[in-house]
Amino acid sequence: MFITxxxxxxxxxxxxxxxxxxxxLVTITIIILTFISVNFLIIINISTDAAINIVKDKVxxxxxxxxxxxxxxxxxxxxxxxxxxxxxxxxxxxxxxxLENFRxxxxxxxxxxxxxxxxxxxxxxxxxxxxxxxxxxYPEIMQVLDNSKYxxxxxxxxxxxxxxxxxxxxxLSANIRKVGLILSGTFFxxxxxxxxxxxxxxxxxxxxxxxxxxxxxxxxxxxxxxxxVEAVFYGIIACVASIVIVYPIxxxxxxxxxxxxxxxxxxxxxxxxxxFFKIFGLELLVVILLNIISSSIAxxxxxRV
Amino acid sequence: xIIFKNVSKLYQSDVIALKNVNLHIKPKxxxxxxxxxxxxxTTLVKTLIAEEIPTSGKVIIxxxxxxxxxxxxxxxxxRQIGVVFQDFKLLGKKTVFENVAFALEVCGTDRSKILEIVxxxxxxxxxxxxxxxxxxxLSGGEQQRVAIxxxxxxxxxxxxxxxxTGNLDSFNTQEIMELLLKINEFGTTVVLVTHNREVVxxxxxxVITLDNGTVVSDQKVGKYLI
Numbered sequence: 001m002f003i004t005x006x007x008x009x010x011x012x013x014x015x016x017x018x019x020x021x022x023x024x025l026v027t028i029t030i031i032i033l034t035f036i037s038v039n040f041l042i043i044i045n046i047s048t049d050a051a052i053n054i055v056k057d058k059v060x061x062x063x064x065x066x067x068x069x070x071x072x073x074x075x076x077x078x079x080x081x082x083x084x085x086x087x088x089x090x091x092x093x094x095x096x097x098x099l100e101n102f103r104x105x106x107x108x109x110x111x112x113x114x115x116x117x118x119x120x121x122x123x124x125x126x127x128x129x130x131x132x133x134x135x136x137x138y139p140e141i142m143q144v145l146d147n148s149k150y151x152x153x154x155x156x157x158x159x160x161x162x163x164x165x166x167x168x169x170x171x172l173s174a175n176i177r178k179v180g181l182i183l184s185g186t187f188f189x190x191x192x193x194x195x196x197x198x199x200x201x202x203x204x205x206x207x208x209x210x211x212x213x214x215x216x217x218x219x220x221x222x223x224x225x226x227x228x229v230e231a232v233f234y235g236i237i238a239c240v241a242s243i244v245i246v247y248p249i250x251x252x253x254x255x256x257x258x259x260x261x262x263x264x265x266x267x268x269x270x271x272x273x274x275x276f277f278k279i280f281g282l283e284l285l286v287v288i289l290l291n292i293i294s295s296s297i298a299x300x301x302x303x304r305v
Numbered sequence: 306x307i308i309f310k311n312v313s314k315l316y317q318s319d320v321i322a323l324k325n326v327n328l329h330i331k332p333k334x335x336x337x338x339x340x341x342x343x344x345x346x347t348t349l350v351k352t353l354i355a356e357e358i359p360t361s362g363k364v365i366i367x368x369x370x371x372x373x374x375x376x377x378x379x380x381x382x383x384r385q386i387g388v389v390f391q392d393f394k395l396l397g398k399k400t401v402f403e404n405v406a407f408a409l410e411v412c413g414t415d416r417s418k419i420l421e422i423v424x425x426x427x428x429x430x431x432x433x434x435x436x437x438x439x440x441x442x443l444s445g446g447e448q449q450r451v452a453i454x455x456x457x458x459x460x461x462x463x464x465x466x467x468x469x470t471g472n473l474d475s476f477n478t479q480e481i482m483e484l485l486l487k488i489n490e491f492g493t494t495v496v497l498v499t500h501n502r503e504v505v506x507x508x509x510x511x512v513i514t515l516d517n518g519t520v521v522s523d524q525k526v527g528k529y530l531i
Binding site for chain 1: 416
């Protein structure tokens with residue numbers, strides 16, 4: 001009997017879905033927009049995370065020594081820094097290499113090249129390129145270096161630029177996330193109201209059937225359930241439609257992301273594939289839950305059994 | 306047995322629909338409840354199917370006090386009481402068969418059982434052969450017979466007919482009355498609510514007359530008084 005009733009409830013819900021087809025279509029469209037905005041938020045999240053990781057990976061601190069500092073002293077500093085737990089690796093650029101690099105960088109600037117030629121001694125000191133295990137450790141390493149006896153040997157350090165760069169990405173992504181959240185929240189709210197109204201209209205359209213159902217002794221849950229099932233239909237159909245829409249969008253943006261990251265490593269499609277059930281399953285659950293809440297309120301308000 | 310014990314129903318605290326109604330209706334009885342419009346006949350019917358709760362007094366059906374019936378018990382009660390109305394309350398997009406079957410479908414009856422019961426009740430109301438017609442393709446009398454068939458699918462002990470002939474001509478009225486008498490002969494208690502004088506006077510059954518919400522007359526073999 002339960003299976004029979006469940007089957008009939010589903011049939012009634014499906015009939016109701018088609019009877020108010022245009023209203024159902026509008027409802028589904030709004031839920032699809034909600035799904036897409038949430039997925040857009042996910043794309044933003046994973047893209048900015050990837051961007052930050054790439055930048056973090058490229059971050060290092062260059063410590064420029066004064067030209068008069070000799071190689072053994074630089075090596076001493078290198079050994080000292082290597083002993084710090086925060087440090088991952090240290091690269092050494094000798095005075096000669098540093099000069100070559102400088103020449104290469106300014107090879108088109110004849111004034112600089114000529115000035116260098118006039119100088120007897122190498123005006124550029126050696127450089128140590130420090131990579132920390134964690135990006136948060138750089139200020140700490142810098143502090144250790146500042147307070148060490150080697151501070152006088154150092155001409156300059158260049159950490160601040162990277163820090164600003166990362167902070168900019170983080171602030172930009174936080175702002176985009178905020179906009180995305182507001183957008184998703186708005187769509188969620190609109191979807192809730194639309195589902196509420198659709199169920200209200202469905203109840204009105206079925207008022208004769210409801211009256212007969214009550215008259216012949218249908219149970220309250222049997223009268224109410226088709227409207228809840230109808231709301232669940234909206235969620236399922238919108239979810240399937242949003243999958244069909246989101247994947248071509250991912251395909252479209254993937255080349256742009258590859259260009260942006262200058263790498264093929266970050267693949268948003270494979271991220272969605274790997275987390276397919278986690279992403280769409282969770283979204284579907286939330287939408288179904290919200291639809292049920294919304295339609296329950298409409299049923300409680302407008303369906304007197 | 307249907308018992309009304311000092312039943313009163315007030316709307317908005319000052320509109321009296323029923324006032325101290327006391328009634329005993331025996332099983333298999335055929336009674337007519339008559340009276341002018343607005344005398345409380347429909348309220349009486351509504352208290353029987355728990356659509357209205359009496360303000361005071363008790364309504365007992367087959368030993369079951371339904372005065373303060375729980376919402377979950379209402380469907381159980383309604384499956385034991387068949388009801389037909391003046392406006393038939395048929396679903397226009399369903400055929401005769403589907404309209405009757407609908408009453409069983411919404412109560413979870415198996416398809417095989419539906420295919421067994423529906424032809425039986427359609428035979429009782431003489432609608433065999435018209436199963437595939439839509440209400441709009443039927444006469445008023447036939448539509449009312451579909452409504453009666455629908456009310457019979459749960460094999461109710463009581464059938465309430467609220468102005469069943471109100472929209473019918475005299476020929477169809479006669480047909481419906483014969484059908485109600487036939488159903489009564491099968492052992493179903495029939496409560497007929499009407500203000501059709503000719504109908505009441507022709508059947509020679511018990512007549513209860515209501516006026517301003519009170520029972521002013523209860524005759525075993527009665528006539529339409531007012």
